[in-house]
Amino acid sequence: MDKHSISAEKGAYISIAAYIFLSALKLTFGYFGDSKGLWADGLNNTTDIIASVAVLIGLKISKRPPDDNHSYGHLRAETVASLVAAFIMITVGLQVIYSAIESFFSQNKEAVPDMFTAYVALFSAIFMYGVYRYNLALSKKTKSASIQAVAQDNRSDALVSIGAFIGIIGATIGISWLDAVAALVVGMMICKTAWDIFHAASLSLTDGFDEQHLQEIGQTILLTDGVKDMSEIKARMHGNEILVEATIHVNPLLTVIQSHDITVKVEENLLKEHGVKHVIVHIEPYVFQKKGTRH
Known part of the structure; x- marks a missing residue:
């Protein structure tokens, strides 16, 4: 202990x-x-x-x-x-x-x-x-x-x-x-x-979570270098710990190692900004759209 x-x-x-x-x-x-x-x-x-x-x-x-x-x-x-x-x-x-x-x-x-x-x-x-x-x-x-x-x-x-x-x-x-x-x-x-x-x-x-806090966590993920977009984010409390699951979109031309490095940055930022120790990040290829996308 x-x-x-x-x-x-x-x-x-x-x-x-x-x-x-x-x-x-x-x-x-x-x-x-x-x-x-x-x-x-x-x-x-x-x-x-x-x-x-x-x-x-x-x-x-x-x-x-x-x-x-x-x-x-x-x-x-x-x-x-x-x-x-x-x-x-x-x-x-x-x-x-x-x-x-x-x-x-x-x-x-x-x-x-x-x-x-x-x-x-x-x-x-x-x-x-x-x-x-x-x-x-x-x-x-x-x-x-x-x-x-x-x-x-x-x-x-x-x-x-x-x-x-x-x-x-x-x-x-x-x-x-x-x-x-x-x-x-x-x-x-x-x-x-x-x-x-x-x-x-x-x-x-019952796996409820504060909506404003979830939005703040999502914003931290979106501001991480290499993250082009995010299509899903969920969080729940497990005792005093926050468990986060997110689907992010990255450059489809990146290697597996480069994509993995982005997830590591996401984990580091969440730990630093919100004290989140448990994160599951799913990676999807980023598809450019003219409207409603991040560059």
């Missing part, structure tokens, strides 16, 4: 440790401090533990070499793990929303969150923002999409804790329903995060 893989796993381990610490802190003080918002925030962090563990497992499995049943390797293990985490998160998110609505309509007007729960929420926001900055820098260093997703989740959690802090403050100054509303918002943010993870994972697993 290379050092970048080890660094990416380190980021997942740090997130797991942070979420275990914060979830225990929030659930404890949320329960004894009568804060539905902080309690919901703690439940949110428990789902983050599961998501981070799923990313860690995916990172480990994805580094396995190709075998008889996986000719392309195991890179999609990260994507499958993200999908599993999304289903778990949406379940918890819906439960938090249900509890918040139930609390709103049956709340005890005299039950006011302890002011100390607000300090816990504020501390959690600052703490998680620090974890976010660390994992964001790590994702750029390792070029790991999964760690980048973890970093964005870290930032969302910091914002959720700020929301819980505002809700608790509101409840302590006499707006008794605000704490339940904060819990409702937290539940919706959990569901939103789960949907984003599900959407990205399902798009990848």
